[in-house]
Amino acid sequence: MESIIKQIEDPELLAQIEKLVPFHGYLSSGAFIGLQMFNLARKILEIQEGERIYVTCETRNCIPDPFQILGGATTGNKRLKIKELGKMAVTVNKQGPEDAKVEGIRILLDAEKTKAYPKLHAWYLNTAKIPHREVLPELLAAGEAIYSWEKVELEVPVRAKKRIQRCEKCGEMFILHKNELLCGTCTE
Numbered sequence: 001m002e003s004i005i006k007q008i009e010d011p012e013l014l015a016q017i018e019k020l021v022p023f024h025g026y027l028s029s030g031a032f033i034g035l036q037m038f039n040l041a042r043k044i045l046e047i048q049e050g051e052r053i054y055v056t057c058e059t060r061n062c063i064p065d066p067f068q069i070l071g072g073a074t075t076g077n078k079r080l081k082i083k084e085l086g087k088m089a090v091t092v093n094k095q096g097p098e099d100a101k102v103e104g105i106r107i108l109l110d111a112e113k114t115k116a117y118p119k120l121h122a123w124y125l126n127t128a129k130i131p132h133r134e135v136l137p138e139l140l141a142a143g144e145a146i147y148s149w150e151k152v153e154l155e156v157p158v159r160a161k162k163r164i165q166r167c168e169k170c171g172e173m174f175i176l177h178k179n180e181l182l183c184g185t186c187t188e
């Protein structure tokens with residue numbers, strides 16, 4: 001893994017990897033794909049350093065982490081949403097006014113394009129067990145060439161006032177979604 005990182009010459013990418021590795025635990029193929037998606041979104045949407053971004057990841061695996069550690073979009077600050085669709089895809093947008101439309105970008109790891117990189121392709125489709133150290137050089141070589149992206153229009157939701165309810169069964173407090181009387185634990 002160290003030898004792969006040593007091949008990287010771009011100082012910005014290296015600095016990003018230095019932050020990502022301790023956060024994610026190691027440099028996985030998925031985390032690196034998330035990093036490439038993050039950089040592509042930054043370029044297309046012209047996101048400046050420190051600018052707020054909002055992210056929806058279509059998988060829980062790996063890809064959210066670079067957006068959390070490098071983009072400051074976390075589940076806790078609600079700028080990162082996970083839609084578990086099992087897809088290597090992500091939608092990114094900048095901050096926009098409430099109840100209005102904002103431009104975003106959806107980026108997908110495109111299986112038509114990964115075909116040109118046999119190890120990466122086999123890893124992606126899980127047709128063979130390929131270690132990260134063999135996938136990463138292909139990801140590095142491919143760069144942006146393996147992604148497809150499109151601009152999307154997103155609705156910025158109106159922030160609803162938070163209402164707290166005491167559950168009629170267990171007595172614990174919870175945030176109301178509608179007008180339910182029982183908490184999620186008690187209705188499970």
Ligand SMILES: [Zn+2]
Pocket residue numbers: 167168169170171172182183184185186
């Ligand atoms: Zn309850």
